[in-house]
Amino acid sequence: MVNGFEVGIDELFVVNVARTIKDRSTVFHGVSSPIPMVATYFAKLTHAKDMVYFGGVSSAVDPNPPFLPYTTNDWVMIQGRTAMVTVDKIFDLAQRGELDRSFFSGAQIDKYGNQNVSLIGTPEKCKIKFPGGAGGCNLSADCVNYTIWTTRHRVQRKKDRAIYTLVEKCDFITNIGHVTPYGSRRDLDLVGNGPDWVVTELGVFDFDPETKVMRLRYLYPDTTVETILENTAFRPVIHPDVRIMDMPTKEEIELIRQIDPLKVRQLEFQPEELRRKFYI
Amino acid sequence: MVNGFEVGIDELFVVNVARTIKDRSTVFHGVSSPIPMVATYFAKLTHAKDMVYFGGVSSAVDPNPPFLPYTTNDWVMIQGRTAMVTVDKIFDLAQRGELDRSFFSGAQIDKYGNQNVSLIGTPEKCKIKFPGGAGGCNLSADCVNYTIWTTRHRVQRKKDRAIYTLVEKCDFITNIGHVTPYGSRRDLDLVGNGPDWVVTELGVFDFDPETKVMRLRYLYPDTTVETILENTAFRPVIHPDVRIMDMPTKEEIELIRQIDPLKVRQLEFQPEELRRKFYI
Amino acid sequence: MGIFVERNKLTTLEEAAKIVKDGDIVAVGGGLCLREPIAMLHELIRQGRRNLHIVGTAHGFDVDLACGGGIVGTVEETHVSFEQDFGLAPNYRRACESGAVKIKESCCNTIINQLRAAEFGMPFVPMKSIKGSDEIRFHPEYKEFIDPFTGKRVILVPALEPDVAIIHVNKADVHGNVKIEPPYVADVLFMRASKKVIITTEEILPEEEMKRIGPTIPYYEITAVVHVPFGAHPTSCYPNYAYDRAHIAEYMRAASAGPEVFKNNYLDKYIFGVKSHADYIERIGGEAKMRLLASWKESREKWMELFTYG
């Protein structure tokens, strides 16, 4: 038995995502984004009180939802709002270079931060269909920065093969990272600067300023550089000063539990991951 | 003395403009358009009850103004409305080819129906500044059809010169008619079909289908073909069947007086023109 | 695109559905679990419409149902799933992976701006994004272009003008004036960009009452009006009802079990086997169910319960 206040991986993960949000910035999370949904509202209530908070596609400005729901387009998400806008106004902000942050994920995420949310195969002959990127293709290009998150970093070893989420090269690029086969962000005259943080259940990465390859910055108390290397299909850059992430406070964790009584923050995790507990 | 019910030139003119409006059509009048303002509302209350009536730039749909005001952007013009739209939606309808009619005028109007509402001189060295076309440049191109009106057809003979409104060629084309120095409407890939009616205080014209030159169709009871020719700087086509226009009914004239108690319909006329009376 | 001035546009689901032709580009309103025009989709499935080209942004139940009901030929949505709630969309995935539907996936701001182009009468608009994404592989029609004002690369995307939009709304009058509660999602855009617009509405208001509250969209954009209370079920139509999570769970069980089970346990039961929309409402739980789904407004706890039942 360990003494102290117990923190779940889901709660620590939420805090890691929330830490990528700056105060006085404009922030939007998209569909199918339970963790960003919790993290953004959490940030608004803690260190980013002057954030312009767009609570999902229901597109309320600074809502105060009574709880966080299972679907992003529910009246729950427009309660206590300051104003309504139509969702297109959020995309306009982005193309104008005024949306500071959003959050994207993918069934595949490559070393440059490109993500596949579309399919395996080709548009004409699709082997596996994913749900689609929603606003990701546009916003990943336009947002000033964005956070990549995945709770499926850990490789799935099947009988005959290993399925990685963090891959050398995506089969299909839905949301763009730093470098694509079509060129770099600068070559492409894109508005935004691309992903600056990648939060996984195994670590937290930024991007190497030179090579634009994902660079390990923080580990969980129960992960190591080896954990990362084993579960990543490409060779990430390892920051010379990799360290264990700071733990949140008890008050922060209690706030997360209070705003998220339905535990939508746990929905993305495999049951075995949720057994990971930390103590503060 | 003539027996019968007296009709002013202003009232007869309003009816002439109203007659260019079809039922079940979408109709918008712009700024500084007192006669179209009265004519459109009159048409909505009489033969065009299912018209979609945009009452000026205040952009109410089907308003029922308590009276007609001196300025088109007044709350008077949004009273009794079915809906509000923003004015840009009316321009959108036009560019989509769905605005059936509007009304334009000009300090100069040429034989092809081009109008100058901008200036005499050049943009760099302007001798006389007119108010500007408001929405006319766009709408004259986009509206399915439009009505040209002017209460200044009559030539002004000064000591040393004659000032015509109906000119051979405009000094500057603000709103476009059928043929411009840049080409015909077809050459220019325009959406609309151009002006189909020209209402003046001396007669009513359409356009010759072949030459696209203004063609005299109707005279007032007190005008003749000669009146037209004397007051027009170009040679209009004369329709083989030119006739005196039909007179409105007493009820129609009474309705005009009722909806326009401030007599905005008279504001565009020279005082001497207003002495012209007709009897039914 | 289209102007509709008829004084009384009230009609039936059956008649209104005939406005939608095989192969039409159809904008389906609402999004995810909110205000989707489910009753109209039922009718289109019953009438055996085929090969529809469905456009929209982030959707879920509606597109999955339409795919499962066999009426879809092309999907031009940006996302189709049941989100964190039930995850992937079974019928949609099957249809994509079997080749039964053509995938013309897009992105939200792209679709929005293509609809805006149609609304504004512009043949195309430029986008700064898309470049670098494989989404261009779904869209050979996009044109690369150098912006002559800045010298930068942009993508020209053509106007997208749906043949018909089908939208479920809160209130309408018989003339076609429409009141929608926010969030509008893309519904206002759909209504303005589409050639024809069919609305189903929870409530019919007298025209004077509609004037008083002020329509969201004026009558002339609307082709047909159908009075269908609970017409968005099992998606939500607030303030009238929250989404019916238990029903969606039942749907997911049927859809996940394959096309035959889905046909037998869902389509036959809830679409082909019902006599009317009122009959459908009876089958899904009748008044008691609708009262339950309206209970969200009673308290935070009641509202939360609606997210856990089923």
Next chain:
Amino acid sequence: MGIFVERNKLTTLEEAAKIVKDGDIVAVGGGLCLREPIAMLHELIRQGRRNLHIVGTAHGFDVDLACGGGIVGTVEETHVSFEQDFGLAPNYRRACESGAVKIKESCCNTIINQLRAAEFGMPFVPMKSIKGSDEIRFHPEYKEFIDPFTGKRVILVPALEPDVAIIHVNKADVHGNVKIEPPYVADVLFMRASKKVIITTEEILPEEEMKRIGPTIPYYEITAVVHVPFGAHPTSCYPNYAYDRAHIAEYMRAASAGPEVFKNNYLDKYIFGVKSHADYIERIGGEAKMRLLASWKESREKWMELFTYG
């Protein structure tokens, strides 16, 4: 373009006016005789701002006053007059005909779509009209282009992003949430397209009250808020007041008599010679005048009287 998150944006006319710099592109709100930001224009005239590039659609009193006050370098409006009421705009005409201001006249849908381009982050948009009109002579920046989708000729017009918008509104809170009564004219577009937005407001609401009624524009678009009751006088700001036709008649007499008379009889009297906006309101007739201008709501006859007095 610009995001403003300060919790309290309340400031004075004097401070807010400093946001506007010499040479700025300034979007002036309202239009014709409705809700023009006259108090802010007074302050800009008092502060001697120069060479402003004014953009808008169909305007009247505001542009004429700004020209007469000497703050304008370029006019990019679509129409400037006093309409059927007082006709041509004397100061504006003089400024155009003397070459004191550069004429960059435009057309309503062109301006609207250039503002939309700025709002949407697009570098340009295509227009089907303009071709054939000499308005292109005011705008060498327009580009002719063949639409690659249809092969038809279009005109590409660049995004128009004003440096500052100055808008008079009905209600605001100190955070910058704004409520405007319709018609909006181009004000909502201006607020979204401009880099900075200064609003003057009839009324300051508590933030909770603003939340309840729902802002037309959210706070983050707004740079500064100034509380200026009657700030649109002599244009209207319904429901508070109709336009002050007698005052405009007085203005027209002064303006029509030439620049010297205009300076002595109008600018000195109502702008340079006043200590504050409250002082201005006293000079134009004080509370009695404001009560008179509010009398429109009492009856049709009272409203009509306001169109005939002066």
